[in-house]
Amino acid sequence: MTIKKRNPVAVQDAIKKVIDVVENESIMTLNIEDSLNYILAENVIATYDIPRFNKSPYDxxxxxxxxxxxxxxxxxxxxxxxxxxxxxxxxxxxxxxxxxxxxxxxxxxxxxxxxxxxxxxxxxxxxxxxxRKQFVHGENIAFKGEECKENEIVLNKGQMINSGVIAVLATFGYTKVSVYQRPTVAVIATGSELLAPDEPLQPGKIRNSNGPMIQALCQELNIKSTTYNIQEDNLQGCINIVEEALSNHDIVITTGGVSVGDYDYLPKVYDEINAEVLFNKVQMRPGSVTTVAYKENKLLFGLSGNPSACYSGFHLFTKPAILKMMNANEIYPPIVEAILEDDFKKANPFTRFIRAKITFSEQGMYATPAGFNKSNAVVAIAKSNGMIILPSGTRGYSKGDTVKVILTDHQSYERVLNL
Amino acid sequence: MTIKKRNPVAVQDAIKKVIDVVENESIMTLNIEDSLNYILAENVIATYDIPRFNKSPYDxxxxxxxxxxxxxxxxxxxxxxxxxxxxxxxxxxxxxxxxxxxxxxxxxxxxxxxxxxxxxxxxxxxxxxxxRKQFVHGENIAFKGEECKENEIVLNKGQMINSGVIAVLATFGYTKVSVYQRPTVAVIATGSELLAPDEPLQPGKIRNSNGPMIQALCQELNIKSTTYNIQEDNLQGCINIVEEALSNHDIVITTGGVSVGDYDYLPKVYDEINAEVLFNKVQMRPGSVTTVAYKENKLLFGLSGNPSACYSGFHLFTKPAILKMMNANEIYPPIVEAILEDDFKKANPFTRFIRAKITFSEQGMYATPAGFNKSNAVVAIAKSNGMIILPSGTRGYSKGDTVKVILTDHQSYERVLNL
The missing domain is CATH 2.170.190.11 (Molybdopterin biosynthesis moea protein, domain 3.)
Known part of the structure; x- marks a missing residue:
């Protein structure tokens, strides 16, 4: 039994370590109708004044x-x-x-x-x-160039292409646009206990939920990932599959195998393939054993096999790295303040992330745990649209306290119509 | 010259009129890996306890x-x-x-x-x-069924399928899932002044930016729309194309042609095809002439030809209708409060919507106009991630005032890493 001492790094430092090592300047050209959610790789220049001529805004x-x-x-x-x-x-x-x-x-x-x-x-x-009334010079006229002038930079590179950007490109007659390439991602679920969703249950085994979940998380970022077959706990098998995935992708995400167990082979895999481990212990719960390694401008994410830890690790480390490799301006998790709707009396020796349901109201934002919230929970992930952050070194949070939350899913906020 | 008197309805009432007339109970079955962002058409039932057995959370x-x-x-x-x-x-x-x-x-x-x-x-x-310490019964054990029990409803129909839902489905061995069908959408830009983005400029003409913009807005909702050719101002041509589009789609979005001009044929089109006009004037700026008509559980959106008005109209009326027709639980625009960073001294006889840049900070949310903000502005749309709402009957807003804002684009908030 050997337990290698690991040095836990602060979450924020760990995120910075990951995004600091990668960059991507690879550019490609797309038709504008295919460019939604890519990142502009060039400034957009006005090819003429808008309005193009003095025009009537009315009939x-x-x-x-x-x-x-x-x-x-x-x-x-x-x-x-x-x-x-x-x-x-x-x-x-x-x-x-x-x-x-x-x-x-x-x-x-x-x-x-x-x-x-x-x-x-x-x-x-x-x-x-x-x-029956007097009109002044310029009344009810939209003037040539009042919005922008020919040759002006109207949008800066690094902006994510939204529907408005597409409208601007169309207006100026751009049918093509330069964008940064997106990283390619491989997903490998490891663990001899894992069954595919269509396999019959066996004693001691569970189904692989992390693989499909990460595929969906990538899809939310408009990245079509390659999902490999479930990899059983076998060192040479792990080395082979990770090496193959890494040779064909910019990012390799594995789940499981990063802890200190007898069959946790990922630390050994990083060693064998000469990847530099950026950290193998983070001051966070769940997912303290989350490991990120680096090799030749490619990243290996060793996420936990526990679904809630895996999900948190993706949002904290993998998503910012993907956005950085897309060359987006905004890469960090969106963090806002919310009012706790429950007590968390426990001490937080490491920063605690709790899958939570965030609601907007006129009084502000509220955060309540999304359900059973241990590292291995899965249903709470589906019910969450954010994560409560309880920083390391704190304790004794009460209902009504203000805490920071990370917003993870922007489509599911409960909302009423109240303009 | 005939000006038909139109009766302006409040924005909120207009939204309700639209969503009240449509429903969709059409269901289809998808492989779970293709189901992201669809709406669950069935409750998800636990097929066994989770955890399946008492298990060790540690090595x-x-x-x-x-x-x-x-x-x-x-x-x-x-x-x-x-x-x-x-x-x-x-x-x-x-x-x-x-x-x-x-x-x-x-x-x-x-x-x-x-x-x-x-x-x-x-x-x-x-x-x-x-x-060297005593252990108590159950210490460091994850108990069978502590997250959920066999036959329990773990997720309710109507929820949007996120990555966590996919993890839950995989866990329970569901490889297929029942979802509500999405509405089909046709987009028709009307106006004799419109040129396609690849056409050379001509005097008095502008390029069609609304068509590509709406296509992208639909794509953000994961809907692949059908874009028709630009329709010139010609009554019979308009009738023909709208009828054809309506026969093949659940929603027909037109831009332009809804005002009181000599060539604004859409009111006449609705008449000719026997569609019921739900409203043809809304107490809002821009886009007061936004018109929505209804025929046989299908909707016709007559959005303004002015880009900013068109964009606002889509977010206010079309998007909730699409979400309603997807059977989503949450269909309304997400509205939060933010602090104004600019003065708006003008009176607001109608509710004013201003394309705005919303920023999150630890002190709360801030809203600042995204640029030149007239109805025909296009660049400001691209720079916005929200819309400031100044209600009808108000005036004299100042920097520092709290206002409501609609969040439109969740990917572009400026954000810093500060856990």
Missing amino acids: GFAIRSEDSNGANGDNRIFFKVVDHIGAGTTSDVKLGKCEAVRIMTGAQIPEGADAVVMFEQTTEEQQGFKI | GFAIRSEDSNGANGDNRIFFKVVDHIGAGTTSDVKLGKCEAVRIMTGAQIPEGADAVVMFEQTTEEQQGFKI
Whole structure:
């Protein structure tokens, strides 16, 4: 029986160790319709002013504002309509005194006009309309370049491509966009106790839930991972499968085999393949034996075989690393403050992460444990959308205390309609 | 010139009108690895207890706790190791007095044992170990059924399938899952001023950014939409394309053509195809002319042609409707409170929605306008991750005031690592 002494590092330091060792400058070009959630690898430059021309934001009439001088309820001024512009057409008319052009939303303001009268602001007359108020220069006009100017950098590289970015690219006529490549990920569940979900149960065995869970966690980051077969506890088998996975992927995630048990072969595997272990003990519960190793700009995540520990380890270490390797600007877990809805009287020698249900309300955010919360719990993960953080060296949290929480699942907050 | 009087409805009432008219009970079966982000159409039942058996949460030795009675630093008690259990194997040994079984994390506790001594709590001896503390019944044991019991409903239908749900399904041996079908969506950008992103510019014309933007907004909801060609302002053409789209989809989203202009044909289209208009004016800016119509459990969204108005309309009306038609539990926009970082002195006769950048900090959430914010703005959408709500009938908001905001993009919050 040999227990190698491990040196536990603080969670925050461990996260930094992971993201500090990797980078990715590999770029590829995508059609804009395939680019959602990738990271911009280039600044986006305006190819023309927006608006491209002075345009009408309303349906109405383009006029010369000076012709409206003195208009009021007692002095209605008549304008003669001399042309008509729908969106997408233009008019060559140059307005004369008290002349107007009927104009539709989005259409180009004709020469000479400097204000738009909305339909609602007119009374109809033969061949024209009357107004009862004075208009000022520029009233109801969207000016050329008021949003942005040609050659301006409108979006910076490093931004994640959202629907608005796609709208901007389309506006400026970009049909292709440069993005950073995403890392490739392999998932290997290890453990002789593991059965595939479709295998019949056997004494002492359990089904592999970590593999499918990590595949889904990667999918949430828009990464299609490669899932290897379950690897039994066999040193040479582990070495072979990890080496093969590492030769074909940027990230290899294993679950299980990182503790101090007789069949915990991952520490030995990192040794045999000459990977540098960044840490093999973290000041956290669950998942203190989470191990991350590094080799040639590739990362090996040795996550716990316990589902809750595995899940926490992914959110704390793997997700920031994937985002860093995607070259995203924002890579850290989103952390907010919430009000505890339960007591946690126990001491926290290591930082405790508790799968929790976070709710938004007008009074703020609330956090309540998502269920049975031991390291091996699985149902609580499914019911959680965040993790309560109880820092190491603390104790005695009570209902009503404010704590930090990591938001993990943004789709499941309970919410009411109350604008 | 005819202006039909429209009756503006409150935003909240408009949202309710939309979600009240649709439902979807269509179910399909998926492999669990394809089910992420679908909605559970059945409760998930535990097919056995979790844990399945009393198990060791640590690497160590299983003992009978009674044999440790009286152990302390001055009275170390010796245990003889009589068997060895790795995870996935079991032992037939029945423990006798001061006998122990070496046991690995996750393995089944052997008969007679009722506590586990961790490696770190022992000193090694010939053929066994000594301990210096007393163990109580159940110490360091994960008990059969302590998380959940066979036949218990562990997850309820209506929940969105996240990575944890997939782990639960795998654990219980479910390889397939019943989910609600997602609605099918057609996108039609209308307007004679619109050019495709790859077309050369022409006077008075602009590129279609709404079509690609809505396609991306659907994709964020995991819905692959059908994008039709740009439809010019032509009544019969509009009728034909909307009818065709409606015959093949549950939702038809058009952009443009809903205002009071001479070529705004959508009101006429709804009339011609006998769709019931739920509302054609909303007490909101931008996008007051947003129109939603209904026909035979299908919805027609007439969104504004102005990008910011179109984007807001999608988040306020289309997204909740899509989630309702997916049968999600949580369908409303996530609304939180944030502190304004800018003044908004103007009156808000209608509720104003301002594309905004929301930041989390330990002091709370902050909201600042994402840029130029008129209805036709497009760059500000890309820079936003939320919308500030200034309710109708208010005025004079100042920096530092607390306002409600809708969260729209959960990936782009600026965040620091501060556990």
